[in-house]
Amino acid sequence: MPKILIVGGGYAGFYTAWKLEKHLRKGEAEVTVVDPLPYMTYQPFLPEVAAGSIEARHSVVALRRHLSKTKVVAGKVTGISHADKTATITPSVGDPYQVRYDQIVVTAGAVSRTFPIPGIADNAIGLKTIEEAVAIRDRLTANFDKAALVPAGPERDRLLTVVVVGGGFAGIEVFAELRSYASALLKNYPELRFEDTHFHLVEAMGRIMPEVSLKTSEWVLKNLAERGAAVHLDTQVTGAIDGNIELSTGETIPSDLIIWTAGVMANPTVVRGGDLPVEERGRIRARADLRVGTAEAPLEGAWAAGDVAAVPDLSGGGVGGYCVPNAQHAVRQAKLLAKNLVAVLRGEEPKEYVHKNLGAVAGLGIGIGVFQSGKIAIKGLPAWFAHRGYHGLAMPSWERKFRVLWGWWNNFWLGRDIVNLSTVQNPRYVFEEFAARPRPAQPAVTPPAEPREQGKIADQPEKVDAEKAAAAGR
Template identity: 80%
Template sequence: MPENSTVPKILIVGGGYAGFYTAWKLEKHLRKGEADVTMVDPLPYMTYQPFLPEVAAGSIEARHSVVAHRRHLKRTNVLTAKVTNINHAQKVATITPPVGEPYEFAYDQIVVTAGAVSRTFPIPGIADNAIGLKTIEEAVAIRDRLMSNFDKAASLPAGPERDRLLSVVVVGGGFAGIEVFAELRSLASSLVGKYPELTFDDTHFHLIEAMGRIMPEVSLPTSEWVLKDLAKRGANVHLDTQLTSAVDGNVELSTGEIIPTDLIVWTAGVMANPTVVRGGDLPVEERGRIQTRADLRVGTPEAFVEGAWAAGDVSAVPDLSGGGVGGFCVPNAQHAVRQAKLLAKNVVAVLRGEDPKEYFHKNLGAVAGLGLYNGVFQSGKIALKGFVAWVAHRGYHGLAMPTWERKFRVVWGWWNNLWLGRDLVNLETVQNPRYVFEEFAARPRPAADAPAPAVTAPAAQATASDKAADEKPAGEKTAAAKPAAKKPAAKKTAETASAK
């Protein structure tokens, strides 16, 4: 689009679930040449986060749970960079690319969908030893770490070090924590059969939850059923317990118990992306989210900020259905995708001089996978458990995965696993791909000592003679010092003999 174009410019900050869907639907609703859409995200793909527990368990190929921006956004300008400042008073955003200098981007409408990041607390050792579950890279790293630990433990005798390698600690008893906990327990059960040196009882799984119950999204009886199901699979759930330290891999609990472990997964809450929220002049509420109205415009019910929109985990959208927490929509994929679809329609409506509509969505329920062939589903008073709930879980998320191309890849992978089994390939060395090349690569020899400075011929001869003399034994030095006296003596003896 030319610099002097009068076509409205729409800037989407964030290419996650809400951002991708907003751009995708804008392409559908905008007429050709009606607006210029630009989406900025530091990653070139959207991650379908509900699939991360299954990626961590090896049930879904990592690449299949992400959607490439440039493949599916045909008429959107995709920038792989960060938005580090929003000056909405001037309608200018600062874009910082991975290479090169930051620059300013002028816009007419801004859509903030920067998502959320893991929310942690200043607990000693967490920042250095734990790993979150918000990105595809984290899910892959969790899977590979667990598999590598089985390889190491199989070569060790029974003892503290082997117990440490085979211990997993998950912090947080919400949906994400329970799902990854159950999926990793299922993966470990599959791995044990491949290692004759190890048994199921050698593995230790601990879930730490500060509240008195797990999964607040479902009813209490349903959450209690999940606890019993996990207990049958040898899992240890610590309720009303806080993690106080994780220094050097030793997890210390508020009960005084210490759990040595090599894998700590942190799922205890999320917070709005602070880089975007703090780096701008848009209004923010007390929990650090962008203040958003029910029509998804930034602002309060009394007044809105012209030209600014927000959706997804980064926003505080009122839940008009009455089922939200604190009156706002909970940060999940179900709300993010529906808000994004409406947001795209509302932006187009405003560009055409029409009024935007308010977001209203009643929660359809909650569904979670608890490992292969096991799950839980809750919708109102209806609760499904076990295999039926697992089928509902896969059916719902299989349909919710954006684009038919990605749906097919995910379902095809599930079908293959049904007959071929879970893929147990460990690719942890991908994180250090040059280790073999570096080990055997030829390197230049160290540079030789610099040559001595050149000297004149007589001086060189003298230096050489002195050096030779210094290197000879003491007797040889004396003989070498009197060569002229010996030669005449030899000549005289020869002449005497000739005369006789």
Template identity: 75%
Template sequence: MPKILIVGGGYAGFYTAWKLEKWLRSGEAEVTMVDPLPYMTYQPFLPEVAAGSIEPRHAVVAHRRHLQKTNVVTAKVTYINHAEKTATITPPIGEPYEFAYDIVVVTAGAVSRTFPIPGVADQAIGLKTIEEAVAIRDTVLRNFDLAAALPAGPERERLLTFVVIGGGFAGIEAFAELRSFATSLLTKYPEISFDETHFHLIEAMGRIMPEVSLKTSLWVIENLAGRGAQIHLDTQLKSAVDGKIELSTGETFETDLIVWTAGVMANPSIVRHTDLPIEERGRVQTRADLRVGTEDDIVQDAWAAGDVSCVPDLSGGGVGGNCVPNAQHAVRQGKLMAKNIVAVLRGEGAKEYNHKNLGAVAGLGVGVGAFQSGKFAMTGLLAWFAHRGYHGLAMPSFERKFRVIWGWVNNFFLGRDIVSLGATQTPRAVFQEFASRPKPPAEVAPAAAPVKATAPRAPRAPRKPTVKPAAAPTTDAPASAAQSAPVAESVTADAK
């Protein structure tokens, strides 16, 4: 029975395994999926998680709950040697080991792409994982708590200043959702006024959201400006050392939260550690039928899809002739790849991936959205409903759909939950502070130096008292008491 190894459990990897379970016959192949996380993250929901509109656990899909026939391994693949058809698997605990496979599927996804700007690596946070989204949400809530207890001044202003780098879809959605979140918090923090909250988005290009028309992007800018958010176009970040933002325009200000959304790159832990062909932008070279290789050269038994791959866009709508890295392509590529793998196993032909972009829809905070499909555009409340409707239905599995939609209904009646759980980063802090500890052992006094033993000396014989003779009297009269006193004193002294 052939062994299929899926490297990565994101969109493409999860959907590939999910559909292989559906279409493979019993005993036709053994599927193993390796990913360092035990769940798939539905990334379009991350901005809403950061803004408290979706419960974090509802935006992820547990691998082991929904993949019943797949061997799920929570570990990292650190090398793919396709020449020998082996992969090095490194678990969190224990030694790395070799895994032999017959077919490899590379779906390792992408990570945040950054530039060597001073301070970014130390101060900024991405928005690619559920953990990052939760940390952003908790930071906003913590900053409001701290600022409410401070008088007006530089420190209070720093805590209430929030910065997003990158004006693509992810950046704009995160920026707008955070602005909406902060505005809703003001009713719970009467100590903070609207004018004290500052939101800045930094975009190096001359426009935002290239996926939509210029008219729609200008509407988004105008809408955000009316909500007290500032977008800096044609502006580059020069430094972020210690949270001090320095822009190419000369403007400077301080912040406690920098969210980096300025692009992604193929997972370097895979593309830099494999003998599979890698194209000039660092992605796995992939054919239109999702097999690794070029149009003229196929790498047998190797497949790739999603953000880690460079797949030709046969619809003509891609960038540079290739599919852009987004969820819309990753999900559909995963489904087609599962069909193609089954077809090839059965001696049939593989179909080429050809998907025309359906459009783009963005959530810009509660009640505000933007939708673009071809020349048709829609903004405002209807676009927001379209955004939630599309992604609510796109969430895999009925169980996840129900949790997300039920959460939205709860928020409509009850409002967002504004409890910060930032203390989960140090869960044992309170316990350690008050925990009883054994007393240190008492210090033992140093031993006295030994005394040298000597032989006992014989007792000295008492000295006999000596009596000095009294001086002879000069007269015939008897000696007086005054004359005899010195003699008595001398006898007493000698006796002593």
């Protein structure tokens, strides 16, 4: 039976395996997915998770629950030798080992791309994982608790200052959602005022959200300004030591929450650990039919899709001739990849990937959004409904759709949950504080030893006196 190895269980990896289960006949192939995490994260929901609008577990899809015919391995693929069709798997527990495959599908996704700016690696947090989104929400909520206890001044300002670096879709969405969340929190903190909260977004280019028209992006800037948020265009971060954001304009912004969304790069662990061809931007070179290789020479048995792959954009709308790294392309590429892989196994020809961008939709906080498709632009509440409608339907599996929609419905009537669970990172702190521990053993005290003869004499005082008298008589 042919062995299909899928590297990565994110968008493209999950959808590839999901659709392979549908298209493969029983016994036609054996499919294995390798990923260090047991779930797929629906990344468009991360800003809403950070703002408390979606429960974290509802925005992820359990691999083992929804991939019933696929073997799921918790680990990383740290090496690929396609010359002999073997891959090195480093499991979460145990020693690395090698497996053989007949077809490999590389869908390892992307990670945050940073620059060697002093302090960023130590103080900032990204927005690529569900854990990061939860940490952002808990940090901001915890900072409100702390700020309510200190008087107005530099320390309170630092706690209530949020800095987002990067003005693309991810940066603008999390920036606007957190602004909305902070405004909603204020009614529960009578000690704090709206003027105590400070939101800054730093963008190196002269505009935000290049995915939409300039007119739409200007509307977003105006909306953010009306909500008390500051956007610094044509500005770069030059330092972030001890949480002090230094800008190229000379301004310094002390902050306790720095969120980095300034770009992504293909997963370097997989790209650098194999012998598959890589293009100049560090992505695996793929053909329009999603096989690895060039237009003239496909690499037999190797496939790639999603953010880790440089897939030609035949619609003509891509950047540099390639599909941009977003969920829209990753999902559609994965669906076609599954069909093409099955076709190749059956001796048929694969089809080329062609998809014209349907547009862009973004949520900017409760009741506010933007939608852009060609020259059509919708703003405000209608766009917000379009945002939630699109992503609610795009969430894979009816089980997850229902959980997300049910959460939104509850929040409509009950409001967002503002409980801070940051202490979950150290769940044993109460137990450790009050747990009874055994007393340390006391060292044994040994009396000093006396010379044997001297001890005997001390035990016979009468004999000592008689010997002294006899000596005097002599």
